Amino acid sequence: MSMILGFDTYDVRFPTSLRLDGSDAMNPSPDYSAAYVVIRTDAADPGEPGAALAGHAFVFTIGRGNDVQLAAIRALEPLVAGLDVDEVLADLGALYRRLVSDSPLRWLGPECGVVHMAIGAVVNACWDMAARRAGKPLWLLLAELPPAEIVRLIDFRYLTDALTQDEALHLLEQGREGMAERMALLRRNGYPAYSTTPGWLGYSDDRLASLCAEAVDDGFTQVKIKVGARLADDKRRMAIARETVGDKIGIAIDANQVWDVPAAISWVRELAPAQPAWVEEPTSPGDILGMAAIRNGVWPVKVASGEHAANRVVFKQLLQARAIDVMQIDACRVAGVNENLANLLLATKFGVPVCPHAGGVGLCEIVQHLSMFDYVALTGTMQGRMIEWIDHLHEHFVTPAVVSGGRYLTPQAPGASTRMRPESLAEFSFPMGAVWRATGLLA
């Protein structure tokens, strides 16, 4: 028998606030960070002779509080250490349900915030481990699971008024038709991306324009810019972007939750003539009724939300209330792959396309697997779907996500693409890594 031995945790932080990468109306100067966990076992890793099997994953944070997130991850260690590796990997639905059902930890949410994201990291690390052991990239491992097994991975609690097990099974069985052809297409052509690299709020107009031009040259068909601080600035920046990219490229706008409902409606109406592809996070990510009112009020501008949706119950309601045109899952905000499978099935049931949130630290790397699963084994289409792309910090990953010609290349390496380079873990460890000792930010 092989056993889960325990967790190693790392407080990894990148001093991104020095250049205002990642700056938006809500988050003026983030230090992109990862509360990073390695789940160690004494099993063998078939892909790496002599090495022990391990699973890597993380929660993306923006600096202060990364240590609190790590404390929550470590609080899960006693529930996982000592378990049999084969049993865990054979029934990841059971592990997920055990973690979200632990009554004292559930009290600290329920199913939201630091504890819920910690469960996401642990669940995702186990999926990384499962995929490595299977010798497959995560998207392929998921796509090849029988529909009934996928249904067993999901916690239908609180969902059955919108999606039953039978409906989920039916959607997954439908999704298998033509799967082999789509796998071949995916491997050949990859998956569409859009670029947020140009649009950070702290960037100058010149930088905005040159990065927009670069994005078009690189083959992207949509860019995204941050809005919501000053209306005059937004109009000017939107005009610069539109002039640079032309009429055929989409320009999404992202307010990062800064508006109340009435303000969102009037502000977006002001920007509507520039034809934004969607408006993202116009208000509180948990304000389902407010989001629905905004969607009605800003028509024909589309509303996108979900990167900060706490759990599947919020997604269920956003869909039931017809509050969103585009659903944006995040790989690390909810309780991992399992809860995101529920989210993908909900979106499919309601006919809303999923365009995942990415960027941050490693979010592109992991979430691409979920969109690719969605295409190959569930919705069968890329129509109206694309994954966010920010060309930033990928060099710290062992098998980084790669975008070329405006498309994510399909990962081939075993695992969930979540593994950071050991040198990066060391250099960017907070506060004692070489980079932090050198920045002077700690003084």
Added chain:
Amino acid sequence: MSMILGFDTYDVRFPTSLRLDGSDAMNPSPDYSAAYVVIRTDAADPGEPGAALAGHAFVFTIGRGNDVQLAAIRALEPLVAGLDVDEVLADLGALYRRLVSDSPLRWLGPECGVVHMAIGAVVNACWDMAARRAGKPLWLLLAELPPAEIVRLIDFRYLTDALTQDEALHLLEQGREGMAERMALLRRNGYPAYSTTPGWLGYSDDRLASLCAEAVDDGFTQVKIKVGARLADDKRRMAIARETVGDKIGIAIDANQVWDVPAAISWVRELAPAQPAWVEEPTSPGDILGMAAIRNGVWPVKVASGEHAANRVVFKQLLQARAIDVMQIDACRVAGVNENLANLLLATKFGVPVCPHAGGVGLCEIVQHLSMFDYVALTGTMQGRMIEWIDHLHEHFVTPAVVSGGRYLTPQAPGASTRMRPESLAEFSFPMGAVWRATGLLA
């Protein structure tokens, strides 16, 4: 100038799982706990010659993870230590907004879970400090604030589609009419309570019956029992309770979130003939649309919820969607007194009575101040309103809440009633306090 020096934190846990006090369908064996914080200053405490002014508060948890909650509280210390005591206490709205707006910590919610509750503890501790320095119990300090100052304490972000600053001001100004008479009545007669002491799911039928009889003898006009594990058990326990208390005493039922929407409707319909006073937390506390569907489906049984509502945005929606008949605030789940002032104003605007969640560790002690403020300075009525009461763990507090004849006696001592006895802090410290070393639970 006096300064906030820093935080002392305590991991306090009571081994309540030994007797199944607090057991319900979601939480079978909790150890009632407090992530406890003392904010120290070098100001003088006018009520205690020679002592330094301090503020005490806590987050109530049910055991495992209390340390994670403390880590979040400690993460706030750098934002508060070093501030001028006079400036902080003169503008607690500014402190509250600064804490909930800290962008990296907000990312870990937003406004939910461990970080949000930590802010609640810090804000509440500052209110304890303010009330001690004013030499008044918290309810009185709040009631005597001018309406415009109360409005300044509130963060209206995400609320203005349901409640504007002007509306809030108007409600508070209306609430002042007859305040002096109500203060006198409150001091003389206290505030209505209902008792949950009888109804824990782990109690035997005999214990249920004898505790129900005791509650009636003690003057309570409503008791509450836990339901949701087995329907046959619920029917039997409901019948026992009804037979014991008679037709004039209300029996509320509490499912602690265990049902999906369809299950909640059918289960509650089965129990409806026994005329429950309300059904509490029938489903996910964040499922606004589900709660509204349940309320429609179980009519004429009333729906109560809110103890696990993450923030004012959830309360706003529960009210907008007409999803609840009774709104249950919790003093320690949201971001403290300030956010609960918003919650009380929302309930007033929508005409829904507030019956706070209490029990736990110290929840009765602190939340009584909010209901008393609500009566004296806002709604002006106790009609349909009562505070939960569980006769449990009060002996650990310096000025415990006292219920007599089924009513909370009005607190007179300065502060928020949040201060635990130093002996209790020591004895129940986890894991090295005397009680934990003696229980053998740590083996």
